[in-house]
Amino acid sequence: MPAVSVRGLVKSYGHLRAVDGVSFEVQAGEVFALLGPNGAGKTTTIEILEGFRDRDAGEVQVLGIDPGDRRSGQQLRSQLGVVLQELAVEPFLSVRQVLQRNAGFYPAPRPVGEVIELVGLAEKADAKVKTLSGGQQRRLDVGLGIVGRPSLLFLDEPTTGLDPAGRRSSWDLVRRLSGEGTTVILTTHYMEEAETLADQVAIIASGKIVAQGPPASLGGRDQGAATIRFRLPQGVEPSELPMVVAGAGPTVELRTDRELEALYELTRWALEHEAHVTGLTVSRHTLEDVYLQLTGADPDRFHSDPAAGAPVPS
Amino acid sequence: MLGELRLVVRQVRYEQLSFWLNTVGATFTVGFSLLFLLMLGASAGTSRISYLHNIKLVQYYVPGFIAYGVMSAAFNTLAISLVVRRETGLLKRLRLSPLPTWTLLTSILISTLLIAFLEVIVMLAVGRLAFGVQLPSGASGIGSLILVLIVGGLSFGALGVAMSTLIPNQQAAGPLTSTVFFVLLFPSGLWFPLRSGSALAKISTFFPIRHFITAVFRTFSHPGASAWAGHDVLIIVIWGAVAAAFALRRFQWAPQRT
Numbered sequence: 056m057p058a059v060s061v062r063g064l065v066k067s068y069g070h071l072r073a074v075d076g077v078s079f080e081v082q083a084g085e086v087f088a089l090l091g092p093n094g095a096g097k098t099t100t101i102e103i104l105e106g107f108r109d110r111d112a113g114e115v116q117v118l119g120i121d122p123g124d125r126r127s128g129q130q131l132r133s134q135l136g137v138v139l140q141e142l143a144v145e146p147f148l149s150v151r152q153v154l155q156r157n158a159g160f161y162p163a164p165r166p167v168g169e170v171i172e173l174v175g176l177a178e179k180a181d182a183k184v185k186t187l188s189g190g191q192q193r194r195l196d197v198g199l200g201i202v203g204r205p206s207l208l209f210l211d212e213p214t215t216g217l218d219p220a221g222r223r224s225s226w227d228l229v230r231r232l233s234g235e236g237t238t239v240i241l242t243t244h245y246m247e248e249a250e251t252l253a254d255q256v257a258i259i260a261s262g263k264i265v266a267q268g269p270p271a272s273l274g275g276r277d278q279g280a281a282t283i284r285f286r287l288p289q290g291v292e293p294s295e296l297p298m299v300v301a302g303a304g305p306t307v308e309l310r311t312d313r314e315l316e317a318l319y320e321l322t323r324w325a326l327e328h329e330a331h332v333t334g335l336t337v338s339r340h341t342l343e344d345v346y347l348q349l350t351g352a353d354p355d356r357f358h359s360d361p362a363a364g365a366p367v368p369s
Numbered sequence: 370m371l372g373e374l375r376l377v378v379r380q381v382r383y384e385q386l387s388f389w390l391n392t393v394g395a396t397f398t399v400g401f402s403l404l405f406l407l408m409l410g411a412s413a414g415t416s417r418i419s420y421l422h423n424i425k426l427v428q429y430y431v432p433g434f435i436a437y438g439v440m441s442a443a444f445n446t447l448a449i450s451l452v453v454r455r456e457t458g459l460l461k462r463l464r465l466s467p468l469p470t471w472t473l474l475t476s477i478l479i480s481t482l483l484i485a486f487l488e489v490i491v492m493l494a495v496g497r498l499a500f501g502v503q504l505p506s507g508a509s510g511i512g513s514l515i516l517v518l519i520v521g522g523l524s525f526g527a528l529g530v531a532m533s534t535l536i537p538n539q540q541a542a543g544p545l546t547s548t549v550f551f552v553l554l555f556p557s558g559l560w561f562p563l564r565s566g567s568a569l570a571k572i573s574t575f576f577p578i579r580h581f582i583t584a585v586f587r588t589f590s591h592p593g594a595s596a597w598a599g600h601d602v603l604i605i606v607i608w609g610a611v612a613a614a615f616a617l618r619r620f621q622w623a624p625q626r627t
Binding site: 105107129132133135137139141142143144145146147148152156157159160161183199203 | 387
């Protein structure tokens with residue numbers, strides 16, 4: 056049984072269809088990332104899964120419970136962990152007091168000391184919440200999310216505002232929780248984060264899911280043409296190369312779906328002619344390319360180059 | 370049920386902890402109405418009220434400011450604190466935890482009333498020791514005072530929750546609540562007893578504030594007081610019930626950001 060299953064979910068605010076027929080499944084133990092621009096419907100979708108908001112239509116099961124059913128709300132919430140975007144904690148309580156209080160809400164909480172260690176707040180355990188730095192508050196937030204030993208953890212932009220080291224340790228924590236069998240649903244604006252952490256990614260735009268799959272193959276980015284770029288060796292004209300390249304500058308590129316052959320030809324030619332080829336890269340679409348194209352933020356990105364073809368099966 | 374009651378007690382403890390750890394905030398919340406009473410009590414001196422059985426003016430002020438303290442905590446402070454909790458996401462976070470929502474709201478209300486009743490005890494002591502005011506006496510007087518304070522605390526608490534649902538954002542919470550409270554307080558006879566039949570007395574009959582002040586006043590033992598004030602209490606209860614129904618319909622957990 057999947058941890059979360061959503062079919063045909065619809066939620067409108069007035070005339071605006073904030074969520075417009077969204078369907079997806081999250082398997083138990085998986086890390087699932089929901090990507091999309093602000094206002095795309097991510098938060099509304101998650102709030103419906105959390106039982107915080109009512110839906111207009113569709114079927115939703117979270118840990119086998121319908122989150123729209125008030126009667127089982129408490130049973131559901133005792134198995135959920137939620138990390139919101141802003142810290143919302145009484146400023147005058149200490150880190151330990153807040154964690155102790157919230158631990159008491161759950162049937163089988165994690166020991167408070169363990170949570171403090173896990174989120175790296177040992178030195179601040181007895182400090183008042185209001186004295187914490189932004190990054191430390193973020194970590195307390197995560198601590199409050201996991202203190203109830205949730206089966207399903209929602210992380211809303213968990214690393215926004217963290218420095219690189221803080222981001223790395225948050226990622227380690229997510230991997231560790233996932234390793235213990237916790238299902239994680241996260242939203243993020245960082246493609247790198249989705250790529251490193253998520254088993255499955257869904258991109259949502261204007262209330263609809265526009266792509267879904269493992270991050271490595273999302274939108275068909277593991278297939279199709281690759282781009283080979285390199286700097287033209289000194290004194291070599293593009294016409295002297297063994298293949299047709301685009302671009303007149305010092306850096307030229309070619310798109311091919313047979314990149315191994317192209318590379319072989321290029322390197323053989325370079326060795327034979329003792330040509331000094333530098334700056335050689337081979338790339339496919341990054342997750343960000345796919346994201347920007349699918350969410351309509353940068354519609355010209357792919358289509359400006361007819362050779363690129365259609366990167367996404369539509 | 371027993372488990373949930375234990376949760377309420379536990380939550381009240383954390384509410385109190387959170388309140389008292391903010392030393393400056395706590396001191397001024399508790400001290401504000403006491404300061405008012407001390408100033409007015411001192412300036413009243415030995416003045417008497419000719420149209421109210423010729424009692425000492427301070428004999429009127431002590432019950433008045435006890436009522437004021439309870440209203441200020443239950444209405445003003447509660448409304449503002451709920452808006453701040455809502456807008457900073459505190460309510461949303463707790464709503465997403467398995468803590469049953471009624472235990473959360475109940476514990477906030479109980480905690481607010483505990484603080485209000487602490488103020489009452491301090492003001493009773495100051496009234497007796499500093500101004501020689503006659504306090505409620507006998508089982509019926511003391512019982513009536515406790516009952517009136519609980520009914521008033523709950524009703525004004527409900528009004529505070531209802532008020533919070535009308536406030537769009539944190540910045541507006543203080544100004545809006547204070548405006549409503551002080552405008553209604555003015556004709557309600559807190560600063561000076563109203564002559565019955567006057568225009569102000571007629572206006573304030575409609576609102577619960579004057580009835581609460583009167584109800585508290587009547588529980589004190591002095592000439593002309595009767596320990597029971599059923600009609601005042603009834604009007605307070607009606608206001609409270611309407612406010613509670615209104616609050617339950619409109620209550621929001623998520624920040625409104627407007």
